[in-house]
Amino acid sequence: MPELPEVETTRRSLEPGLVGRRVVGVTVRDRRLRWPIVPEFEARLTGATIATVGRRAKYLLVGTDHGIAMIHLGMSGSLLHVPADTPVVKHDHVDAVLDDGSILRFHDPRRFGSIHWIEGDPADHPLLAALAPEPSETEFDGAYLHRITRGRAVAIKHVLMNGQLVTGVGNIYASEALHLAGINPKIPARRLSMGRCERLVDAVKRTLARAIAAGGSSLRDYVDGAGNRGHFQTESAVYGRDGEACLRCGGTIRLVRQGQRSTYYCPGCQK
DNA sequence: AGCTCACCCTGCGAGC
DNA sequence: TGCTCGCAGGGTGAGC
Incomplete structure (x- = not known):
C-alpha cells in the first residue's frame, strides 16, 4: 500500500500510455469503495480524452477534457494499464476501456481506496483542500x-x-x-x-x-x-x-x- | 483545537 | 485439515 513513492511510481508508469487516449467505455463492477463511486461516473468519463496523469499527496489525478478522476489506492489498491482482453480477476472493480483497446483497471481487495469525479479545480475538493504542502516543495522545510x-x-x-x-x-x-x-x-x-x-x-x-x-x-x-x-x-x-x-x-x-x-x-x- | 480510538475490508501467516 | 487471532503500505469521524 501505497505511500507517496508508490503512488508516484504508478503515476510515472501510467502517464506515457494514457495521455492522448480517449475513454470509449467504462465498467464499474463494485461501487463500494471508501466512498461509493457516484452513479454518474461512467457517463462522465466515457468519451473523455486523457490529458494529464498527476498526483497530489497519495491521490492520483487523471485529468481529462471532461473532468478529473481522483483516485486513492488505499492500503491494497493498484491501477494497471493492461492489454485488451486481459482476464478480469477478483477485486478488479473498475475498467476504463481506451480507444486502442487497452484497459485502465482499478484493483483493490480491501476497498479502502476511492474514486471521485471532479469538475473544477481539484485543489478546492474537500479531500485535497486541507492537505499539507508536498514534501518536494521548498515550503516544506x-x-x-x-x-x-x-x-x-x-x-x-x-x-x-x-x-x-x-x-x-x-x-x-x-x-x-x-x-x-x-x-x-x-x-x-x-x-x-x-x-x-x-x-x-x-x-x-x-x-x-x-x-x-x-x-x-x-x-x-x-x-x-x-x-x-x-x-x-x-x-x-x-x-x-x-x-x-x-x-x-x-x-x-x-x-x-x-x-x-x-x-x-x-x-x-x-x- | 488536539488527541485517542474504533472502524471500514479482505487476505494471509502463525499458532493451536 | 481447519479454526481463530492478529496483522497489513490509509484515512475519516465520533467523542472526549
Whole structure:
C-alpha cells in the first residue's frame, strides 16, 4: 500500500500510455469503495480524452477534457494499464476501456481506496483542500515543521503520518525517515529543536526520493501501472527488521505499537 | 483545537 | 485439515 513513492511510481508508469487516449467505455463492477463511486461516473468519463496523469499527496489525478478522476489506492489498491482482453480477476472493480483497446483497471481487495469525479479545480475538493504542502516543495522545510509542531504533544511519528501536516509519508517511510534523522519516533513533536526539524525534513525528502528511485516498496502486493514491483523494501534500514542489527550502530531494532500501527526504530541511535 | 480510538475490508501467516 | 487471532503500505469521524 501505497505511500507517496508508490503512488508516484504508478503515476510515472501510467502517464506515457494514457495521455492522448480517449475513454470509449467504462465498467464499474463494485461501487463500494471508501466512498461509493457516484452513479454518474461512467457517463462522465466515457468519451473523455486523457490529458494529464498527476498526483497530489497519495491521490492520483487523471485529468481529462471532461473532468478529473481522483483516485486513492488505499492500503491494497493498484491501477494497471493492461492489454485488451486481459482476464478480469477478483477485486478488479473498475475498467476504463481506451480507444486502442487497452484497459485502465482499478484493483483493490480491501476497498479502502476511492474514486471521485471532479469538475473544477481539484485543489478546492474537500479531500485535497486541507492537505499539507508536498514534501518536494521548498515550503516544506525545517522552519515549517518547527512551526506546525509547536504546542503538539503527540509523538513525532504521528505528525509525519498526518496528511494535514505532512503529505505522502505513511507507515514505512515515517519509520525510515526518523531512523535516517536519528530521532526517536515516540518523542513529543513539540520537543524537537529547529535543528532537528531541519534534519527530519531533509530525511523525509531523501527517503521519499530514494524510494521513488527504487520504484517504491512491494511488501506483498504493490505493483505499478505496468505490473512491476518496487524494491525499496530491500533497502529499508528499520521497517520490518525488528530483532535485527541496526546498520548504523549495531543496536537491536525494536518493534513498538503507536496508535494502531507498528513502528520500527533503533533505540541505540534514535534519541 | 488536539488527541485517542474504533472502524471500514479482505487476505494471509502463525499458532493451536 | 481447519479454526481463530492478529496483522497489513490509509484515512475519516465520533467523542472526549
